[in-house]
Amino acid sequence: MAAYKDEQRGTWYVSFHYYDWTGKNCRKVKRGFKTKREATEWEHHFRMKEAADLDMTFGEFVQAYTRDMKPKLKHNTWLTKEHILRTKLLPYFENKKMCDIRAKDIIQWQNEQISYRDEKGKPYAPTYLKTLQSELSALFNHAVRFYELKSNPVVKAGPLGKGKAEEMLFWTKEEYLKFIEAVKDKPYSYQAFQILYWCGLRVGELLALTPQDIDFDNKV
Template structure:
């Protein structure tokens, strides 16, 4: 590396030469440093990162962590993680050398988070505190697992907050039908919510659907992608999980409705999005329709719960429901156990019968 002064601007720049992981010689530079000291400090940090030496600041190691991890998660997931780190972690630990951060420093940081209050006197939720701490723990874990940091101070300090199971709310079939009737004044909204309710797909999956995803002869829709907006750009990626890739069987009436909707769009191409709206549009329409229909307000995501509730009431098994909605059977059982009101009673009755059978058998053998 070398540090130079740009006489034209009066600022300093660093010329950085290095060998990448392929063994290729590369060169880059960083301009705009106000002083030579700042340029040299950046040069020192860059050398440490290139050599994977932990004698660097937490801020510099986060850049290493970002390079290592960013391409392994969805962009929307990384944006969420990155926001938490940049707003809640780097302001506190950014300038500290990562090897010098101890458990007591993490505890002091935790206490600041716990003491925070906004203008209304409200602190961070317990769930959010757990999320923030999990991000710090993940960064230190990466340093321990791959860069020989002796131990994870965040893990040693212990977590804060608890993960609170989100309250599950849902509509009955009658409530949904009232809502759907209120949506009929806007065909796009009506058909969008029909897909959400009767197929139990995620809103991002809905917004990524194209005509090519439907096979009306087989009465199916293929879920293979999801949509989100990031910094004003429309982004299509693979679904949330591997199991989320699935083919959903549609009821005949819904096939007819979607064919009607596609015809309304005139010359739409097979790979063009059917619902060119955003998640905020769906939320707005949800509010409008619920108020107009006189039904309770639930989240767009809760329509998924409403679909599962309907299938449970129709008597379908956990395995069958899990296959349709893209979840493991165990997860369906855990999340929706309270919607199986007769299961515990049936278990108790069968256990009673089993006990009596065995008792009779033993009695005959005496």
Template structure:
């Protein structure tokens, strides 16, 4: 557990020991940090990841989540998940620790996402908003199931969006009119 300056490169590096999931003691070295503070933060996040505690940031947990889901999902599903999480969730909640994400944080995030617009100036469709919401919920459920997060803060917040797509709504409206 040490942060040191590399005189040859002028950057900081971290060397730390941890136990992997099998209990084997391993050493990790990471180089190239511009500041000592950044090196210390990386070390703390890394050690929390290795302990499996939910006291890590959502950004750090997302890396674990991707590794855990690597073999379970098809490539297209992984790409869709990654796109939604990396562009719609992590910019808002990524720096918060899992244990510090509150229902109010999620409500604020939902409001921000619902105010966003597509490249042609339209709001996101309800079905897309629901998909984004489901990705955050799935990520937090994974933390509850496997990493000892006490509860999913999304369980107390209404989901944004709708299960039905626009086409389904229009078709149902047409059926109702014909009755």
């Protein structure tokens, strides 16, 4: 790799040939680097991405993964995936080389997710843990399938979370009528539970209600 000085601008640039994914010989020129080192490092990273060299870091591979997958996915689907990559995966794996990430590294990451607690002391839901692991595994599967990574360390590390949420328990009508009878002496609670039960609202939806949301004339 070589970098060249642009005497007129006082900056450095790189100019080189590479083969793209179709096998075509292409020329690449990139200007405006302040130092020779910056220029050569940029060329090195570019060549790794084009050559699908799994010596690249996880963070660098995420860029390649984004380039490959983003055009194929619906916008909202990609936003969900990108959020998990940015907030749950990159902070842990960003500077690790893809070829050096082992099952033990995945297990340590799993344990961190399991031990997480929010400001109210609540952990991640098992279904959310499953989603996080699925996204991480999908990225490594992509590396195995298209970038010659030997194996997926997420598979070796074993499962995380649950695919299905815990079964929800519902009151029968008879059970609800017994309950509501017991809170008749508490007007606010009584009215709140009546609306929640008979209208099928969530708590957040109830709290967001305003008088304008209710049609008193038609009783709806």
